[in-house]
Amino acid sequence: MGFIIGNIIAAHTATTIGDADVPDDAQTLTGSAIGRNGPIDVEVVATPDRIYQIKVTNHTETEGIGSVAVEELPVTIYENQSLAVDSVSGATITSDGIKNAVIDALQSGGIDPAAFQNEVAAAAPVEKDEVELECDVVVVGAGGAGLTASVLATQQGQDVILLEKMPFVGGNSLRAEGGMNAADTKVEKELGLDDSTVENFVEDTMNLGHNIANRELVQTLAENSAEAVDWLYSIDAPLPTVVATGGTTHKYLHKPEDGSPVGEYLVEKLKVQVEKLGIDVKVNTTATEILMDNGQAVGVKANDNAHNYTIHAKSVVLTTGGFGANFDLMASYDPSLANAVTTNHSGATGDGIAMAQAVGADTVDMEQIQLHPTVIQEDGTLVSESVRSHGAIIVNTQGKRFVNDLAGRDVVSQAELKQPDGYCYIIFDQHLVDEVALTQKFIERGFAITGKTYEELAANMGLQGEAVQNFVNTMNTWNQSVASGVDAEWGRNNGMDDDLSHAPFYAIKIAPGIHHTMGGIKINSSAQVISTSGAVIPGLFAAGETTGGIHGGNRVGGNAVCDFIVFGRIAGQSASDFADAGGLEQAA
Ligand code: ADP
Numbered sequence: 191m192g193f194i195i196g197n198i199i200a201a202h203t204a205t206t207i208g209d210a211d212v213p214d215d216a217q218t219l220t221g222s223a224i225g226r227n228g229p230i231d232v233e234v235v236a237t238p239d240r241i242y243q244i245k246v247t248n249h250t251e252t253e254g255i256g257s258v259a260v261e262e263l264p265v266t267i268y269e270n271q272s273l274a275v276d277s278v279s280g281a282t283i284t285s286d287g288i289k290n291a292v293i294d295a296l297q298s299g300g301i302d303p304a305a306f307q308n309e310v311a312a313a314a315p316v317e318k319d320e321v322e323l324e325c326d327v328v329v330v331g332a333g334g335a336g337l338t339a340s341v342l343a344t345q346q347g348q349d350v351i352l353l354e355k356m357p358f359v360g361g362n363s364l365r366a367e368g369g370m371n372a373a374d375t376k377v378e379k380e381l382g383l384d385d386s387t388v389e390n391f392v393e394d395t396m397n398l399g400h401n402i403a404n405r406e407l408v409q410t411l412a413e414n415s416a417e418a419v420d421w422l423y424s425i426d427a428p429l430p431t432v433v434a435t436g437g438t439t440h441k442y443l444h445k446p447e448d449g450s451p452v453g454e455y456l457v458e459k460l461k462v463q464v465e466k467l468g469i470d471v472k473v474n475t476t477a478t479e480i481l482m483d484n485g486q487a488v489g490v491k492a493n494d495n496a497h498n499y500t501i502h503a504k505s506v507v508l509t510t511g512g513f514g515a516n517f518d519l520m521a522s523y524d525p526s527l528a529n530a531v532t533t534n535h536s537g538a539t540g541d542g543i544a545m546a547q548a549v550g551a552d553t554v555d556m557e558q559i560q561l562h563p564t565v566i567q568e569d570g571t572l573v574s575e576s577v578r579s580h581g582a583i584i585v586n587t588q589g590k591r592f593v594n595d596l597a598g599r600d601v602v603s604q605a606e607l608k609q610p611d612g613y614c615y616i617i618f619d620q621h622l623v624d625e626v627a628l629t630q631k632f633i634e635r636g637f638a639i640t641g642k643t644y645e646e647l648a649a650n651m652g653l654q655g656e657a658v659q660n661f662v663n664t665m666n667t668w669n670q671s672v673a674s675g676v677d678a679e680w681g682r683n684n685g686m687d688d689d690l691s692h693a694p695f696y697a698i699k700i701a702p703g704i705h706h707t708m709g710g711i712k713i714n715s716s717a718q719v720i721s722t723s724g725a726v727i728p729g730l731f732a733a734g735e736t737t738g739g740i741h742g743g744n745r746v747g748g749n750a751v752c753d754f755i756v757f758g759r760i761a762g763q764s765a766s767d768f769a770d771a772g773g774l775e776q777a778a
Pocket residue numbers: 330331332333334335336353354355356358359360361362363364475476477478509510511512537538539541542733734735736754
């Protein structure tokens with residue numbers, strides 16, 4: 191039977207995938223399931239033995255990630271007549287949501303979804319074309335650092351190729367919720383925040399990072415942060431709101447005006463520039479090796495489904511992100527992390543570090559792996575600090591608080607690890623749900639336990655015996671602490687504007703999860719990669735989470751974004767200067 195894909199209706203997000211003609215006995219069915227951000231609704235036209243059409247009629251999945259699954263997965267399900275197809279890489283939760291919505295639709299018409307579980311044959315291996323390309327600057331990895339470096343180098347007149355192994359750009363940067371730390375910015379001056387100086391930013395970053403970071407890199411980060419914010423304004427990405435972030439002595443955290451998550455906001459703004467500048471972005475393309483000539487980086491090897499690329503470039507920039515999804519590598523530094531849950535996207539496997547090491551690069555602080563204290567263990571979803579900043583608290587399975595819930599990530603994570611049962615609960619109330627939109631997502635996805643009273647919530651959390659009364663006492667004490675403004679028990683002094691007295695009440699089971707790998711490729715303040723013998727590797731630059739030395743033993747919330755913008759710009763500029771100076775000829 192012939193079929194036509196996607197030609198029937200193409201109204202905004204709702205494209206029907208499937209056969210143009212459907213038999214009279216096919217039923218039109220609707221179904222729904224929860225994706226990453228909320229419900230995904232589908233319409234399915236099917237008989238018990240064939241799915242004729244699939245249309246995603248409504249969804250709120252993240253543009254550029256979940257939306258890729260929304261476009262691709264109905265096609266694969268339809269083409270294979272199977273729900274046993276692979277999820278779209280990096281968009282597993284959305285993919286599961288789509289499959290479950292189709293199952294829901296089929297079941298609503300009495301059709302057994304088991305009829306659509308055929309094993310999907312692996313695609314036949316294709317003979318790949320060998321392709322040689324040439325450019326001034328090749329950038330490997332299109333997260334925040336790679337997008338920034340590419341835009342900067344292109345603005346300097348370079349011909350850039352940007353490689354990304356996932357089906358979409360953004361990497362872990364897309365997951366940054368809070369903001370970008372920066373000091374001595376125009377925005378801060380306008381707001382009268384005179385203490386947000388470069389010196390204070392450096393000291394806070396050093397102190398909170400256990401004083402093991404490379405001071406020169408931290409100085410570079412802080413000194414260039416104000417100009418980086420100006421540059422963001424110049425590309426239509428203003429960050430006009432400034433607040434405090436966990437543990438810092440002053441306000442450095444610059445946020446988008448509408449309060450939207452900073453990662454999605456900046457990646458979207460950078461993508462607009464990438465498109466405007468016509469940068470050649472190759473997604474689904476994995477770099478595997480740095481090409482060297484006479485001790486100098488002169489390009490990379492990469493491949494996609496159909497091509498083996500040899501890309502010759504005057505400068506190579508590595509912006510491949512961290513290794514928070516590479517459990518073998520993390521466990522080689524800390525065996526207790528082998529089975530930990532991670533907040534990282536699946537592409538965070540440390541490829542750039544391995545590629546750089548293969549050409550003699552040194553690494554620093556590889557064993558410094560940051561845990562985030564409030565991670566939902568089922569799938570690594572992060573409950574960001576903003577939930578605690580708006581008043582949530584953390585209790586253990588005895589119903590008790592055990593730490594200043596808004597201390598640094600390292601302090602709270604370590605305190606949690608010492609609690610019985612290996613997990614805790616973050617507690618909030620209906621008032622907070624009304625204030626903080628992302629908590630509604632957690633409720634929709636079924637992560638929140640609820641109760642109309644503290645006792646009922648405790649029972650639903652499975653607390654037993656005296657833990658129930660402990661929990662009730664904890665809540666009452668906390669509400670009194672909020673009223674008096676003094677947390678006599680644990681010394682918390684922020685996120686205490688509202689108490690937790692508005693029913694119904696909510697608990698989400700959380701534990702520490704891997705969040706950021708602070709170590710990586712050794713660089714200098716010009717983003718040049720340093721070899722194990724301490725020399726600069728000509729032509730090779732690196733920026734962002736793939737590098738080490740900037741965050742020391744504990745990354746401050748808001749410093750990853752500052753890192754990828756500041757060092758992304760520096761890497762783009764240095765790579766551009768090197769290309770201008772002649773690249774290969776320069777070393778000759
Ligand atoms: P940063 O914050 O440093 O920019 P991100 O995690 O946001 O880090 O981005 C790194 C990007 O690099 C991710 O999108 C990831 O998929 C991509 N990447 C990682 N390894 C490779 C590789 N071998 N080839 C191409 N892209 C890669």
